[in-house]
Amino acid sequence: MTDFIAILYVIAFALFIYGLMGLTGPRTAVRGNWIAAVGMGIAVIATLLTPGMGNWLLIVLGVAIGVLVGVPSARKVKMTAMPQMVALFNGVGGGAVALIAWVEFNSTDGYAHEPVYIAIASLFAAIIGSISFWGSNVAFGKLQELISGRPISLGKLQQPVNALLLLVAVVCAVLIITGDDSELLIIGLLVAAGILGLTVVLPIGGADMPVVISLLNAFTGLSAAAMGLALDNTALIVAGMIVGASGSILTNLMAKAMNRSIPAIVAGGFGGGPAVAAGGAKEARPVRSTSAADTAIQMAYASKVVVVPGYGMAVAQAQHTVREMAKLLEKKGIEVAYAIHPVAGRMPGHMNVLLAEADVPYEQLKEMDEINSEFAQTDVALVIGANDVTNPAAQTDPSSPIYGMPILKVNESRSVIVLKRGMSSGFAGIDNDLFYDPKTSMLFGDAKSSVGEIVEELKAL
Incomplete structure (x- = not known):
């Protein structure tokens, strides 16, 4: 029995490692998760087979409570x-x-x-x-x-x-x-x-x-x-x-x-406070607003569009609408890519998971180091709910709390369109200089609704 338990553990650990390898990309993540889960199931069985394990009634009761609480919570x-x-x-x-x-x-x-x-x-x-x-x-x-x-x-x-x-x-x-x-x-x-x-x-x-x-x-x-x-x-x-x-x-x-x-x-002490305007009353600076129709026209005549997703896209559940918009642009011969910042959203890989859920091709997901060199050749950067990770103050303002933080250099694009509900700050609680850039236009409203309007305008073109 001891040798059998040892063999089960070896199999379980091999599945752990193989499953973890699958988590390195959206295409294999689900399969990797299932493989690791099977490995954990085998490890649990091996542990339960250990002589003198204890009160089986309590063990079964604990497992049952865990399943009844965990599975519905995770599914919903x-x-x-x-x-x-x-x-x-x-x-x-x-x-x-x-x-x-x-x-x-x-x-x-x-x-x-x-x-x-x-x-x-x-x-x-x-x-x-x-x-x-x-x-x-x-x-x-x-x-x-x-x-x-x-x-x-x-x-x-x-x-x-x-x-x-x-x-x-x-x-x-x-x-x-x-x-x-x-x-x-x-x-x-x-x-x-x-x-x-x-x-x-x-x-x-x-x-x-x-x-x-x-x-x-x-x-x-x-x-x-x-x-x-x-x-x-x-x-x-x-x-x-x-x-x-x-x-x-x-x-x-x-x-x-x-x-x-x-x-x-x-x-501690970083982020979550009220908006801070370093270097003066930046809230009073003018911003340029745009419409869904103008946004659609601008993208329709572009050669390359880069979508920059953030937590605002996640909150609005706009990923499927964004994917529909991208398909329309691709049919017009426009190159579409997605710029992913490592800390966009509230969890590592948050944006990758959302976009994979919407069947966005993995090849179009570009990490920060890869995409930053492409912004200079980008006609339109469409920022959807991202804030701190696109703030040029991280590179230009030594007094900014985020100074030195690597960002997505969307300000180097020929044109920037930002989709937001309003002018509120991001998690860092500071003003975003990108909003006041002469190349930037603000499309205010719920991200899903705004992208949906853009989709309808693109269909009409």
């Missing part, structure tokens, strides 16, 4: 709400790890007869898991707009308070490892780590939420791997390390895409 969630769903599910994973660590503490009488490395791994998992659970709940609340997207901090006391909470959690862990089996210590550890999770994420503004989700995802993976070491469970170790490593890499890539260090993001 709108694509625009997927980031907060990811944050919530990720937090549940961290919370589960923290609870398992508490149970292990009680079942082993405070790790009385366990090797030191078991106690260290379990307590590390408890701290990181608790931080991830409560931090993820704050991220969910901010994304769901149950909590203000503005940074909520204690000012100068923020970092000392965070350091004190971490110190309390570590001291509790050290006391437990040295032999103190008081349950108040494990409760104190979990409470201090939980509050730390709240105080770390609350000061982080809306602009940094995509990075925070990725970072908390990595935390959950690392806590699961540590708990796998404590429980001697191979599946938890491997799966946790895969999640932790991939989440860490993604967090680093996204931080670079925003030209911000991870410590600066954790320190």
Whole structure:
């Protein structure tokens, strides 16, 4: 039986890795997800076959509750709400790890007869898991707009308070490892780590939420791997390390895409506030508005059109209408491409998923580094709900909070048309210089309705 379980684990891990490879592109992502899910199913079966597993009634009851809650939630969630769903599910994973660590503490009488490395791994998992659970709940609340997207901090006391909470959690862990089996210590550890999770994420503004989700995802993976070491469970170790490593890499890539260090993001204070007009009263500057008819004519006579999707497109669920518009342009012999910024939307790959859902050819999706060199040869850049990721102030205004952040250089296009409901700021809470560029025209209104009107005008041409 031991050899059979080991074989099942090897098969499961191979499927994990193969499935993860499939997630590198929209064409293979669904298949990759199913392959990884099958691998996880095999890993669960292998774990359940382990001798002395425990109370089967409770195990079946837990699985049933998870299925009844998880499947309907995942099926009904709108694509625009997927980031907060990811944050919530990720937090549940961290919370589960923290609870398992508490149970292990009680079942082993405070790790009385366990090797030191078991106690260290379990307590590390408890701290990181608790931080991830409560931090993820704050991220969910901010994304769901149950909590203000503005940074909520204690000012100068923020970092000392965070350091004190971490110190309390570590001291509790050290006391437990040295032999103190008081349950108040494990409760104190979990409470201090939980509050730390709240105080770390609350000061982080809306602009940094995509990075925070990725970072908390990595935390959950690392806590699961540590708990796998404590429980001697191979599946938890491997799966946790895969999640932790991939989440860490993604967090680093996204931080670079925003030209911000991870410590600066954790320190908080960026994004989510009211619009800031650096360098003067930019709100008073004139903007040029346009109509769906003029937009359609301008694109119909273009050679190349680049669509720049953002969160506004996601909110309006305009991706299918955008695809219909692109097909009409392509029938007229016009080249169409889509410019994808790494942090567009509220989750890594948000725009890719939305456009893949609308059957946009993968070849037309251009990453920032690839498309930026093409804007100078672009006749019309159609910006749909994107804001901070197109703001030229990131390159021209040293006083701007986003100065140095890599952006989509839509301002280099011959003409720019921006679809927005109004002149509101993006997640960074700052004014967008692109809106006042002489080459820019604003088409105000709901993105789906505006694109639909453009489609009708194109059909009439």
